[in-house]
Amino acid sequence: xxxxxxxxxxxxxxxxxxxxxxxxxxxxxxxxxxxxxxxxxxxxxxxxxxxxxxxxxxxxxxxxxxxxxxxxxxxx
Amino acid sequence: xxxxxxxxxxxxxxxxxxxxxxxxxxxxxxxxxxxxxxxxxxxxxxxxxxxxxxxxxxxxxxxxxxxxxxxxxxxxxxxxxxxxxxxxxxxxxxxxxxxxxxxxxxxxxxxxxxxxxxxxxxxxxxxxxxxxxxxxxxxxxxxxxxxxxxxxxxxxxxxxxxxxxxxxxxxxxxxxxxxxxxxxxxxxxxxxxxxxxxxxxxxxxxxxxxxxxxxxxxxxxxxxxxxxxxxxxxxxxxxxxxxxxxxxxxxxxxxxxxxxxxxxxxxxxxxxxxxxxxxxxxxxxxxxxxxxxxxxxxxxxxxxxxxxxxxxxxxxxxxxxxxxxxxxxxxxxxxxxxxxxxxxxxxxxxxxxxxxxxxxxxxxxxxxxxxxxxxxxxxxxxxxxxxxxxxxxxxxxxxxxxxxxxxxxxxxxxxxxxxxxxxxxxxxxxxxxxxxxxxxxxxxxxxxxxxxxxxxxxxxxxxxxxxxxxxxxxxxxxxxxxxxxxxxxxxxxxxxxxxxxxxxxxxxxxxxxxxxxxxxxxxxxxxxxxxxxxxxxxxxxxxxxxxxxxxxxxxxxxxxxxxxxxxxxxxxxxxxxxxxxxxxxxxxxxxxxxxxxxxxxxxxxxxxxxxxxxxxxxxxxxxxxxxxxxxxxxxxxxxxxxxxxxxxxxxxxxxxxxxxxxxxxxxxxxxxxxxxxxxxxxxxxxxxxxxxxx
Numbered sequence: 001x002x003x004x005x006x007x008x009x010x011x012x013x014x015x016x017x018x019x020x021x022x023x024x025x026x027x028x029x030x031x032x033x034x035x036x037x038x039x040x041x042x043x044x045x046x047x048x049x050x051x052x053x054x055x056x057x058x059x060x061x062x063x064x065x066x067x068x069x070x071x072x073x074x075x076x
Numbered sequence: 077x078x079x080x081x082x083x084x085x086x087x088x089x090x091x092x093x094x095x096x097x098x099x100x101x102x103x104x105x106x107x108x109x110x111x112x113x114x115x116x117x118x119x120x121x122x123x124x125x126x127x128x129x130x131x132x133x134x135x136x137x138x139x140x141x142x143x144x145x146x147x148x149x150x151x152x153x154x155x156x157x158x159x160x161x162x163x164x165x166x167x168x169x170x171x172x173x174x175x176x177x178x179x180x181x182x183x184x185x186x187x188x189x190x191x192x193x194x195x196x197x198x199x200x201x202x203x204x205x206x207x208x209x210x211x212x213x214x215x216x217x218x219x220x221x222x223x224x225x226x227x228x229x230x231x232x233x234x235x236x237x238x239x240x241x242x243x244x245x246x247x248x249x250x251x252x253x254x255x256x257x258x259x260x261x262x263x264x265x266x267x268x269x270x271x272x273x274x275x276x277x278x279x280x281x282x283x284x285x286x287x288x289x290x291x292x293x294x295x296x297x298x299x300x301x302x303x304x305x306x307x308x309x310x311x312x313x314x315x316x317x318x319x320x321x322x323x324x325x326x327x328x329x330x331x332x333x334x335x336x337x338x339x340x341x342x343x344x345x346x347x348x349x350x351x352x353x354x355x356x357x358x359x360x361x362x363x364x365x366x367x368x369x370x371x372x373x374x375x376x377x378x379x380x381x382x383x384x385x386x387x388x389x390x391x392x393x394x395x396x397x398x399x400x401x402x403x404x405x406x407x408x409x410x411x412x413x414x415x416x417x418x419x420x421x422x423x424x425x426x427x428x429x430x431x432x433x434x435x436x437x438x439x440x441x442x443x444x445x446x447x448x449x450x451x452x453x454x455x456x457x458x459x460x461x462x463x464x465x466x467x468x469x470x471x472x473x474x475x476x477x478x479x480x481x482x483x484x485x486x487x488x489x490x491x492x493x494x495x496x497x498x499x500x501x502x503x504x505x506x507x508x509x510x511x512x513x514x515x516x517x518x519x520x521x522x523x524x525x526x527x528x529x530x531x532x533x534x535x536x537x538x539x540x541x542x543x544x545x546x547x548x549x550x551x552x553x554x555x556x557x558x559x560x561x562x563x564x565x566x567x568x569x570x571x572x573x574x575x576x577x578x579x580x581x582x583x584x585x586x587x588x589x590x591x592x593x594x595x596x597x598x599x600x601x602x603x604x605x606x607x608x609x610x611x612x613x614x615x616x617x618x619x620x621x622x623x624x625x626x627x628x629x630x631x632x633x634x635x636x637x638x639x640x641x642x643x644x645x646x647x648x649x650x651x652x653x654x655x656x657x658x659x660x661x662x663x664x665x666x667x668x669x670x671x672x673x674x675x676x677x678x679x680x681x682x683x684x685x686x687x688x689x690x691x692x693x694x695x696x697x698x699x700x701x702x703x704x705x706x707x708x709x710x711x712x713x714x715x716x717x718x719x720x721x722x723x724x725x726x727x728x729x730x731x732x733x734x735x736x737x738x739x740x741x742x743x744x745x746x747x748x749x750x751x752x753x754x755x756x757x758x759x760x761x762x763x764x765x766x767x768x769x770x
Contacts, residue, residue: 021326024148024298025572030332031144032574033183038336047368048464051473053577057182058213058349060577062460064467067572 006068013041014073091175093141099233101138102587128247178208197251225255393437401430428611447588470562482512511554652712652762722754
C-alpha cells in the first residue's frame, strides 16, 4: 500500500489518514475537501508526471507531487 | 451616498470560481454595469442594476470568486471585507445571493456555510443543474430550504433556465436570516477569539458590534497586506495569531475538519449521488484532451488556431483601421489650412489615436478566445498540461496563456494575467511578458536582418534561422528572469498549485461578449489617453524647434528629438550606435515598429509603401560614418537586434503594467531591468566583437 497520495497509482482510491497541521498550503487543500477520513482517488497524471488529477467529494482537483506527498493515506 | 441609493437594496453575488456567478450577474444586469477597481488593490469591482419582478430597482455587486473566507489572495480578502462591511467605499450588502456549482455541490457548501454564518438574508442558487443531472446527482431543494431556512433556486446560467425564479426570489424582502448554526468552536479557541476581539475593538481594527467571525477570519489571513488597516494594528493581529498558534496548534485545520463533518451530515440528507462516478461528457472529453499524446496534439491545434486568429484574421481589420485613419488624416489635411495646428492633428493626434485603436482587433480576438476557453473549462486543462514546464522556472500552468499571447502583443498578454490567481505568479508573468518577441518587433527584425544578410547572398533560410534565434533568445530571457524573480526578488512563499478541473459546458456567449467589451473599453480609456499624450509629445519633439527649409532630414537633426539623439550618443556609442540610431531608439518608445518610419525620416528615404523595406534597407546598408566606415556593420546589426529583443520600448505596455500592478513601481522596475539587460548585452556583444576584430 502506498504511503502518500503522491504515490497512489492512477485509477485507485484510498482514505486520507493524516496531514501535517499548521501549513498554509495544506489548509487550503483541507478547505477544498481533503481532510483526514475522506476518500480520494487519482484520476490521471499529466504527461510529464505532474500535476496529478484527483477526485474528492465528487470534485476534480489537480495538485503537484510536492503537496500530495504531505497527504498520508491508507487502504480504502 | 444619495438618499435614493440608500433605499435601493445592495445584493452581493458570491460563489466559488467556476460556479457561473459572473454569467448570472451578466444575465441579470446586462449592460447596466460599472466596472472599476477596489481602491488600493487590483481586484475588479463590478456593480450593476436590475429591476425586481415588482419593478423595484436593485443594485447587484459581483464579488470576486473564492473558495473560502479564510482569505489567501487579494480577491478573497476583498470578498471577506465587503461581506463583513470592512471596506469604507463599499457598503455592507443587504442581501446575499450564494451561487453554487451543483456538480461540485459538497465542495461548494464549504464557503456557503461560511457565508450563511454571517447572518445576512441569503438566496441559495443551485447553478449548472444540467451538469449535475448528467452526473446523476440529485439535490433536494425543498429539504435544503427546510434545513437552512433560505430560498433555494435551481438555474442553468447558460440556457437562462430558472432566471425568472431567481428574479422572483430577488424581489422578496421578507427573507429571514439563515438557520445554519455558527461553527462550534472549541472552548479554548472561543475564549482566545473573544480576547482577540476585545483587543481589536480597542485598537479600532474592527467595529464594536462585530461577531467572533471577524477576528476569526482576520487571524486566519496570513498576509497583512490584505487587511487594509493601520500598520500598528497589523502588528497586534500578528501577535494574537502567534499566540493562538502557540496555545492551540492546528486550530484552523480543526475548524475545517469540523465544518466538513457538518457538511457531510447535511449532504446525507439532501444529496443523492451514484456510488461509482457516471461517464459524462467531461470524463469522455478528458480522456482525449488530457491524453499524453492526443492532448498535446489538441493543444497545438488550439494554439495554432489562436495564432492564426491573432496574426492573420486580425490583419484585415487592422488594415481597415490603418486605412481609415489614413483617410481621416488626409481629410483633415484638406480641411485645415497648413500650419502647426494641422501638423499636430495630421502627424501627432491622428497617428497617435490610430496607434492605439490598431491593437483593438487583436485584443478583442484574444479576449473572446480566452473567454471561450475559460467558460468551457478548457483553460484548466491547458494549465494542467503546461504546469510541469512552467514549474521549472517557478511559475504555474496558468501563466502559460498570458505569456504566449504576448508573442502577438504584450498588452493583451499582461491583461490576460488576471486569470492567474496567485499574486506572485501573476506579477512575475506580467514582468516577463514583454520579453516575448511581439509583433511590433517583427518589422524591425526584418529590416535589420535584411541589412545583415541581403536575401540574394545567403537566402531566406539563414534569415529565417536568425529570426528564430531572436524569438528563442527572448523566450530564454523570459524564462531566465522568471526564475531569477522567483528565486531572489519576490517575497512571500510560493502558493501551492491547486487547480480545479471544472466540468465542460457550453460557453455563455452573451456574457463573454460583455466581458470582451469591458476589457476593450478599459484598454481604450486607460491606455489610450497615455499613448495619445506620448504620441503628441514625440511629434512635438521631432517638430520643434523648426528649421527654415523643407528638408525633413535636416528638420529631424535640428529638432529636440535630433538633439536628444546627439545627447544620448555618448551613452549608446559603446554599443556601436550613432546619434541617428539614437533618434530611432527614442522614437521606438512610442512603439517599436516606429523605428522603421523614424529611420525613413532620418535618412530621407521616400517610400510609397510601409511594407516595402527595400529602399530603407539599401540606404541603411550603404550608410557610412563621417570617417568612411560603414554604420551598419554586421556587429552593429546584431547589437541592435539584441537590444530590441530585450529593451522595454513600449509606452502602451508600460501604461498597462502600471494599471494592472496598481503602481508605477513595477512598471519602472520592468523598464529598468529590461532596458538594462538590453544595454549590457549589446555592450558586451559590440565590445567583445570589436576586440576580436569583427
